[in-house]
Amino acid sequence: MLTFLTSAIEFGVIFLFGCVGEILTEKSGHLNLGIPGIMCMGAAGGCLGVKLCYLASPAPSAFLVVLMGILFAMLFAAALGAVYGFLTVSLRSNQNVTGLACTIFGVGFTSFFLNNAVLSEGVSTQLSQAGLHFFNHPLPGADSLGWFGTLFLDHGILVYLAIVIAVIAAVVLRYTKAGLSLRAVGESPATADAVGINVTGYKYTAILLGAAIAGLGGLCYVMDYMGGIVGSTVDQTIQGIGWLCIALVIFAMWKPAFAILGSIVFGALYILSSYIQGISFEQIPLLNIVPFAVTILVLIATSIVGHREMQPPASLGLSYFREDR
């Protein structure tokens, strides 16, 4: 049971990164369906960052490796986010189509990039060393505090980072003027514009920041959960996770605080199949449906309740330009 919960948390934070990133983006009124691709980009960027550290010195410091991994993951993800942002904010292209194109590009690019520019036999060893020892470095007390230590302290840095980011996002959205302005942009850009909020600026910031955070999800999967072992189907797996992240946004009703809980639920559901005794290979896909089924149930429930604050931002998916008023 304990290992199950620990694994659920470890897997859940991957969802949490993607989900918080998507929530920020959606709060600005942009539905980014490129999240799966962007998370893949994060994984590719992270691997490159780690590789670069080893190129610079054969025994780099743990701090540097982790920092470079995070930095490059965010950079790669934000780059694809920037493409999405430019197309949807400045050129006002259709958000759904653009997002799907970004996913297709990001997934394909990652597969190509990892196989041709990053991975080789030596690098694979370096990556798994970085993953197992640097990214998965437990906090002090993980071994000595019994179940508490295992559950809460025996995680890598990215797990805590995810929760910190989610909490910050929740606080910013709820209690700060910047958060208020961002929500106003997503609800009614015309109103925001009329009171002097820089609508375009907020949209770009939210999209870039959201993409960078989502990118960390890809890094988290490769380095933390997989311990640096980059398999040949990594792009496909992350893509699947990415779609779940978007579902999780709905599940969490666009609230980062709910997303923390929701991500652990999703994580638990995702890994459930490995923990159920006697489950046949054919039944696993059935279990994998559960998160989506739960999301649909949440959608039905929120639609029936119809409470305004459980709804997506009112202008989600709509382009804005001032002359339209």
Place this chain on the structure above:
Amino acid sequence: MDEYALQLQNISKYFGSVAANKNIDLTLKKGEILALLGENGSGKTTLMNMISGIYYPDEGHIFVNGEEARISSPQDAFRYKIGMVHQHFKLIDIFSAAQNIVLGTKGSGLARINEEVKAIAEKYGFEIDPKKKIYDMSVSEKQTVEIVKVLYRGADILILDEPTAVLTPQETEKLFSVMRAMKADGKSIIIITHKLNEVMAISDRVAVLRKGEYIGCVDTADTDPASLTEMMVGEKITLNISRPEAHADRPLLEIRDLTVNSDEGSHAIENLNFFIRGGEILGVAGIAGCGQRELCEAIAGLRKIESGGIYHEGESIVGLSPRAISARGVAMSFIPEDRLGMGLAPSMSVTDNMMLKNYQDHGYGIKPLPLSDEDTPEQAKKKNARNRFTEFLNRHCPFVDRKKARAEAERIIEELDIVTPSTETPVRRLSGGNVQKVLLGREILIEPNVLITAYPVRGLDINSSYLIYDILNRQKEAGTGILFIGEDLDVMLALCDKIMVLCHGKMMGVVHAEKTTKEQLGLMMAGALDLEEEKGKPMGVAKDTRIGEDQA
């Protein structure tokens, strides 16, 4: 200190070649309430939008407190302490009042805003709960938030665009007392309104605009509703629109005690009674947003009615689907402000748009067998069975008959003189007039017996307008009952047989177009003259006797 808070000199604004405002001079004294009066499209809102930074004037100068001001954005306007409360509120629904008020400002944080809002509210006598969410608020509460929002930004000059249009009389009274409190505090206020009694009640001076031009400004104390109306509507212009003799027969469409709600939930139409007979044009006059849209939608079956009845040829059509109503021969063409918004799919071709409404009539084209007297009973029975079968087939045909639709499109194009490269041109690429002709043409195509047409000449030039009038007259002569919802009183006086005047969803009376005057219509539209009340008749079933009684 300068006497004037705001001075406009020679302000002009053009949209394309149309002058929305022409050489307007306007002054607003410090600490006064100025009413801005004018018909629809007289350029009131355009003028105010230039002061509040939404439009930029093409010509002229604006002076604030005696100094020339360049106002090119709402933020500029705030810097000059000008705030506008728009007719359509700009509020974020899921935010609280306080959050909406503080949005975009650099002032104090969210924590202290609740107290500050309360302080402003107490000062002027508002009732406001800073923590209440907008979606829980009534229209008047939302308006309060908008006004406080403007005051919070430190506005000294307030512009209220038709603030009373959405309010009940009690709420209006409350608003007026707040306005007086603001005036006492030294704020200068411009209020746009159509209601003459309110102008008389609240304002110090009245400025009148007509067709984009400044007519004049008078002290409220020195004027009366009749002379204001005269300033507002102007001289009667004689138009050369033919009006064929109406050969009205029995009522085709009857409206009894109809009450319909607007989207906001208030009564858009209240206890309306009227009827249309075949072969006559009944005009509906009224200031924009007086329930015309809701009335059209209610008749066409697009809007739920609260109470009352709609009868077509003596049968109630309440609750029927829009398609069923249209199948009975009630056609509606509504031209909204953006002109493409309703009824046509802009990216689809003329032919496709024809099919949108009529596709269900198309079948396999199998003709029924002709019945003749020489048939033996057996033969007739067989033929009938076969005809029923082919009819069934035709009705459930999954294919559309493009050829027939194209022929119909060609006929409409020919008959109504629509200028289009081909029947396959997307409607979007046609000019406004031609688009409207396509819409009207399609409605006429189903050979309606009641035609409801709202603003059919909106935005059209003279020639196209006359073509539309011709089309309507031809329908009238063919015995169709026409409900013509219009904007231009001169046109309505020339075209319609009878004119019904609405004022905020209430009927002010029905008059004969030949026997009425523009001034009378103007007074009725502004709510200053109520023929219904004058006669003291109980509201009841529409009766012929009511028409023209007062004129006879």
